[in-house]
Amino acid sequence: MNIDYFKRTFKFSPESNTPLYEQLAAYIKIQIQAGVLKPGDKMITEHKLCDILNVSRTTIRQALDRLVEEGLLIRYRGKGSYIAEQKLKRNINYLYNFTENIRDAGATPSSIVLENRVIDVDENIASRLQLPSGQTKAFMLKRLRCADGEPIMHDTTYIPYYLCNGIEDNDFSTASLYNILANCYNLQPYHAVETIESILIDKEHAKLLKTKPKEPGFKIDRISHLESGYVFEYTTSVSRADKCVFVLDLYRSGNTNKNAVEIQRKINL
Numbered sequence: 001m002n003i004d005y006f007k008r009t010f011k012f013s014p015e016s017n018t019p020l021y022e023q024l025a026a027y028i029k030i031q032i033q034a035g036v037l038k039p040g041d042k043m044i045t046e047h048k049l050c051d052i053l054n055v056s057r058t059t060i061r062q063a064l065d066r067l068v069e070e071g072l073l074i075r076y077r078g079k080g081s082y083i084a085e086q087k088l089k090r091n092i093n094y095l096y097n098f099t100e101n102i103r104d105a106g107a108t109p110s111s112i113v114l115e116n117r118v119i120d121v122d123e124n125i126a127s128r129l130q131l132p133s134g135q136t137k138a139f140m141l142k143r144l145r146c147a148d149g150e151p152i153m154h155d156t157t158y159i160p161y162y163l164c165n166g167i168e169d170n171d172f173s174t175a176s177l178y179n180i181l182a183n184c185y186n187l188q189p190y191h192a193v194e195t196i197e198s199i200l201i202d203k204e205h206a207k208l209l210k211t212k213p214k215e216p217g218f219k220i221d222r223i224s225h226l227e228s229g230y231v232f233e234y235t236t237s238v239s240r241a242d243k244c245v246f247v248l249d250l251y252r253s254g255n256t257n258k259n260a261v262e263i264q265r266k267i268n269l
């Protein structure tokens with residue numbers, strides 16, 4: 001951060017009931033949200049902030065600690081504090097739509113289609129899709145999901161082909177899969193079960209996601225059901241842990257929030 005800009009634009013409000021460290025943390029957060037401070041920018045040192053603001057090291061440290069906890073700053077020993085890459089938050093209490101989630105996070109979603117075809121599935125996929133006896137075909141869609149052009153997730157989706165005949169003719173680099181399913185086939189998710197597992201990203205996925213092998217990531221398996229109870233989708237995903245964070249609302253046992261209770265039972269953390 002430019003020191004002259006900081007001196008011009010920030011002053012404590014002595015008449016405010018908000019603690020000084022919260023005022024400073026709020027100011028820095030706004031600068032990040034406004035794009036004044038960008039990922040990779042170095043923060044003014046704690047010592048320099050103490051001199052400029054004439055406050056204790058404790059006050060400065062509390063403000064920066066708050067920003068580190070929120071994932072907005074990252075500290076490097078011996079190097080100082082830097083603006084962190086922003087993670088995309090995903091609330092897992094509700095049915096998930098990648099396109100909507102990325103837009104809600106203020107980023108532009110896009111997809112790179114790697115495969116788009118109808119296949120004969122093996123016994124494992126057929127079992128997950130609960131295919132009727134004699135049915136072996138499924139539509140398979142492999143995509144690299146991106147936010148602002150940067151890959152964050154690799155998806156492989158399987159849908160029983162008898163539910164979506166001809167779906168492979170769509171261009172899923174621009175079209176939303178869920179929109180096509182809803183508008184053309186009257187298929188809408190009613191209930192989904194997800195398993196989230198922490199992993200080390202393998203070489204194949206690391207190359208696709210533009211990260212290093214053995215970097216931390218998440219493997220997500222999802223089975224979606226129609227209101228009738230039929231399975232209509234099985235998706236397995238690998239995402240970068242440095243780009244995604246999962247948000248879960250927790251309630252005391254016995255709370256009537258059914259969604260929250262169900263998710264607690266089914267997510268493996």
